Amino acid sequence: MGVPSNDPREDVLQAWYMDDSDEDQRLPHHREPKEYVSLDQLSELGVISWRLDADNYETDEDLKKIREERGYSYMDFCEVCPEKLPNYEEKIKSFFEEHLHTDEEIRYCVEGSGYFDVRDRNEKWIRVWVKKGGMIVLPAGIYHRFTLDTNNYIKAMRLFVGDPVWTPFNRPHDHLPARYSLLTLLLQICFLLYGWHDFQETSLGNKNWSFLQGRVHQGLCDEGSW
Numbered sequence: 001m002g003v004p005s006n007d008p009r010e011d012v013l014q015a016w017y018m019d020d021s022d023e024d025q026r027l028p029h030h031r032e033p034k035e036y037v038s039l040d041q042l043s044e045l046g047v048i049s050w051r052l053d054a055d056n057y058e059t060d061e062d063l064k065k066i067r068e069e070r071g072y073s074y075m076d077f078c079e080v081c082p083e084k085l086p087n088y089e090e091k092i093k094s095f096f097e098e099h100l101h102t103d104e105e106i107r108y109c110v111e112g113s114g115y116f117d118v119r120d121r122n123e124k125w126i127r128v129w130v131k132k133g134g135m136i137v138l139p140a141g142i143y144h145r146f147t148l149d150t151n152n153y154i155k156a157m158r159l160f161v162g163d164p165v166w167t168p169f170n171r172p173h174d175h176l177p178a179r180y181s182l183l184t185l186l187l188q189i190c191f192l193l194y195g196w197h198d199f200q201e202t203s204l205g206n207k208n209w210s211f212l213q214g215r216v217h218q219g220l221c222d223e224g225s226w
């Protein structure tokens with residue numbers, strides 16, 4: 001990492017802004033110079049993360065607590081490699097299509113590693129490298145994609161609240177309520193953290209943002225946050 005940190009999650013989860021090259025998707029795609037993104041910055045996009053003990057997931061009390069608190073009743077595993085994943089080539093391609101889901105995408109890497117790319121507030125790609133022990137939640141409505149890295153293997157625990165729905169909605173799918181709700185939340189976070197100036201800057205550059213301004217303003221007023 002660029003700046004030393006005491007966050008133990010950073011051993012298994014690292015994030016950076018991507019370059020624009022068309023080279024192999026499995027390469028890191030760092031910018032030159034590298035531009036890292038902290039896990040706190042990721043949380044401002046609604047992407048939250050933990051470091052867990054992947055060798056003992058069956059008995060891990062921390063995992064149990066997260067599942068109970070967040071209602072993750074469903075659990076299975078997804079192994080991404082030609083031998084284990086049916087229609088491997090097709091799936092690899094579809095994972096890397098920019099898409100969103102109407103529910104959270106919760107992935108806990110118990111073996112191997114991979115890249116989850118998410119769009120930031122200004123539509124730039126942030127690459128999140130998830131390694132053994134890293135668990136992330138992508139919020140409902142965030143545009144993202146997934147690729148293996150050059151190690152070519154990941155085994156991920158998939159969690160879900162209730163019966164799982166894995167449907168990807170390829171971009172554009174801005175009319176879905178999950179997208180609308182996420183944008184509203186992100187703008188509220190942006191406004192509360194950075195104030196009116198940044199809020200306006202963000203809003204001016206993007207039709208979606210300005211379309212939501214009234215609702216954000218209303219939401220904050222309703223919550224008595226002004």
Ligand SMILES: CSCCC(=O)/C(O)=C/O
Nearest residue numbers: 078095107145146154156
């Ligand atoms: C490592 S889990 C496979 C990727 C996936 O399930 C997904 O939805 C990517 O966006």
Ligand SMILES: [Fe+2]
Nearest residue numbers: 101105144168
């Ligand atoms: Fe996804």
Ligand code: NI
Nearest residue numbers: 169172173175
């Ligand atoms: Ni549609």
